[in-house]
Amino acid sequence: MNPLMRGMTQPRTRRDVFRLAGFSAAGLALAACGVQGQKAAPPKADAVADYWAKQKKNGKVVFANWPEYMPEDKGPLEKFKKDTGIAYEYKEVIQENAEFFGKADPVLRAGQSLGYDIVVMTNGIQLQHMIELGYAVPLDHSKLPNFDANAGQKYKERSYDPGNKYTVPYTSGVTGIAYNTKYVKDEITSIESLFDPKYKGRVGMMADAQEIANFGMIALGIDPEKSTEADWNKAGEKLKAQRDAGIVRKYYDQSYIDAVSKGDVWLTMAWSGDVFQRQLAGEPVKFVVPAEGGTIWTDNMLIPKGAANPVDALMLMDYLYQPAVAAELDEYIQYVTPVPAVQDLLREKAKTAKGEDKKALEDMVDSPLMFPSEADYAKLRNYTQLTTQQEQVFNPIFQSITQA
Amino acid sequence: MRRLTPYLLALPSWMWLAIFLVVPMVAMASVSLQTGNAIDGFAMTFSFSNYTEAIGRYSTQLARSLLYGALATVAMLVIGYPVAYFIAFKAGARKSMYLFLLLLPFFVSFVLRTISWNFLLADNGILFGTLKGWGLLPADFHVLATTVAVVGGLTYNFLPFMILPIYVALERVDPRVVEAAQDLYATRAAAFRRVVLPLSLPGVFAGVLMTFVPATADPINAAILGGTSNTMIGNIIQTAYLTNLDYPTASALSFTLMAVLLVGIFIYARALGTENVLEAAAR
Amino acid sequence: MTGLSAIELADVVKEYHSHGEVVQAVKGVTLGIGEGEFFSLLGPSGCGKTTTMRMIAGFEAPTKGVVKLYGQDVTDVPPNKRDVNMVFQSYALFPHMSVWDNVAFGLKQRKVAQAEIRRRVGEMLEIIGLTGREKRMPRALSGGQQQRVALARALVNQPRALLLDEPLGALDLKLRQAMQIELKRIQREVGITFVYVTHDQSEALTMSDRIAVMNDGVVEQLAGPREIYERPATAFVAGFIGTSNLLAGAATGGEMKVGGGRVLVPGHDGDVTVTVRPEKITIGTDEPAQGLSAVKGTVSEVVYLGTYNSYAVSLADGAEITVFQQNAHDATATAERGDSVWLSWQAQHSYVIGS
Structure with missing residues (x-):
């Protein structure tokens, strides 16, 4: 099946505002004698370095994401496994930001691990809470060379996480x-x-x-x-x-x-x-x-507090910023990729493609909704x-x- | 030891009640009097103003919920009683089939069932589109995003909970008692009014409770079928809890709703004469 | 029959449809019940007696035939417009109403004046001995009390006929016997027609003026208790009412040879069936005199039953005869098991039911 067709015939459920499943779980999480505040102080630079100095590569990573956000053959992840030898587990467990936060909050508040090394959340109130409550591990940018090299400038200066201290974009x-x-x-x-x-x-x-x-x-x-x-x-x-x-x-x-x-x-x-x-x-x-x-708006990757494999997680995050990998991902997801080089890669691919695939790829490359021009971006707040x-x-x- | 045995046997039930009813209720009561926010934390301040503020701000939605709940309950009673009567007395060998049909929608999730009405009642969908095509309805006519859609959705979704208890009560009415009334000069209508109806009241009582309470608190029908001024208290509580992380307001509203419903039930029980109802039920 | 016909059934048939088949519950019943009569419909379960009564009450419409009350065709009249009342099996009291409200129900439905209702219900409760218990709910009453409320609830309306469907079935033996007498007394006092459905033959014999014995949807015999008992019209009636001995054989010259003896059947010839009630038979060791029916056999069982003994006697041809003998102080002999005995009875006690 044409990846374009598949991606586009699925309803995009992740922005669903029905906040049902998380409702009761949140209720039980409330302690009887008040909920302790956990507002985190901004991490000190050497504290970040200390944290990462203590971590080592474990050879595995658990990635929690939204549905329809990864090709069915898991191509990018398979390539990652081949190149790095890191095994992955990919789980489509996030349906809605509020619900996910409602489930994660009591676990993280209690100092336990979610069992995920990467989670994806949309910029907005819940993501902000994650950062404010210290639930996101500060990122070690020395280990993000692809991000630094390939991410569009806009994706490095976002008001909700200036300097990408805690998050890097997945897609917009x-x-x-x-x-x-x-x-x-x-x-x-x-x-x-x-x-x-x-x-x-x-x-x-x-x-x-x-x-x-x-x-x-x-x-x-x-x-x-x-x-x-x-x-x-x-x-x-x-x-x-x-x-x-x-x-x-x-x-x-x-x-x-x-x-x-x-x-x-x-x-x-x-x-x-x-x-x-x-x-x-x-x-x-x-x-x-x-x-x-x-x-x-942007869906962002972050490493939740207590993650077992933060080094492997950081490696995967950075891996996805290789233009070829980002192109493969975006061809399937069809939103706005944070890697501008993808547009040229897809244009090249369209030249050699045939029939329906060619037409679909051309449509993507020309779509201002996948590759907004500077004028388009100027209109986007x-x-x-x-x-x-x-x-x-x-x-x-x-x-x-x-x-x- | 022997004297303690019955209490020990009841222990699991008490623990069940304690864990799943008392503890959450106490926790919720406590939260409803706290102040703060999710980031800095909440502290107990015995802030009863949580209640006055929440009630003041959301009295419209609270009153609307009670109105919708009541309208839906009346509609369910009007539709459900004859259905229950038919299944109990007239369905004969097909009784179990009808009961199965009644429960069939429950094999589909509540939300999906409600969403399906969105398709059925679409402005230009199979129903209204066709009628508009024949010129039977004005082009502007719509049901979705109106009070009628919300109350109708509540009625549809909770109807089986009205029918089943009434059916059970009617099923228990000895047909010979009805014959006795007719033998004693009662017309069919009088036999129904004086004998069948009073004997089915425990079922009606249960049915009204089982529908009015969840219909009043329901957030789903208003969210899916309602328009710009059909928000119910359930939607408000849900938003306070999940979006705003405003646990005190959510808890205070939940308690207020519960209190209002309890008072309503109490008045209703008195009006119906619970003693009589319970007496008939204990038969 | 006493007086004019209160209830008449003319060739009444009731058919049911069951699993695509037509079942005849009542197969053409014709009978008349006199005013003031105590009339019983007697038969085993499934014989159609209850269906017949329900057609009189109006709960069932006959498939064919006519039902008349006091000469008026009521075949299509609903039960609430028929001037008869019914006492239901297990009473069917209104469980949500007090004793008083139960009894007053019919009068209220008939819009009788309040004062009148109060007077009549009060009187009725006095008659049935439940004064002071007006406010009780039915389930707080004993079985016997519920029975009396059911009776009062019907009688207070002063119906022209009272229909009773196995009304004593749920009571224990002592209470049942007391109520039989009570019912008979009430019937005498109010003087209205009672139609009584029962499967208990002794109950029917005790209380009834006349009995219709029903079997398989038809009336086998309609007569007074004595005649039913003494002169059963069919083998079924003979077998259903009391205990009966059946003897069959070929008669010549008014005498039937059976079991090494003779049964006198004056005026009959050819194949005949004869019934003899066990209490009419005398048991003895001496050969009986001429002019009596007499058969010879061996005692196979003796059962002591208090006021009398029951003997089972096997005849030479294998037939078994039951004999009751009173335990009077001058009892001639008490046979033992295995004894050879003579059985004898007077010719008039052999009742020929088929020839």
């Missing part, structure tokens, strides 16, 4: 607007279309507080990453007005993609990969990054970076809109 994606061309005859270019009374009752917005806040702020010309409490309030007012005017049909989780494909909503906030899949399935949906901007105190202000502003 874009939040923009999807619309159903059967019902929307005009070309959608502006974020203002989401606020247009013409589409009353036919607009989908995302339930996630950060996602919807981002779009509220972008619509007001505010860069979410640099936003202040006053900006949040302004965005909240704009989103509330949109809601009160009856423009929004529903605040969606992952199910928005079905709604827009079926025509229950005509245009909606959307994640790029989902729309790719539906297009290939022949459905009349189009994805656009609004002229005012969209957001980019990063998530708001929140402290815990800010979060307690931020969340209620937007949740009072999505959960009225």
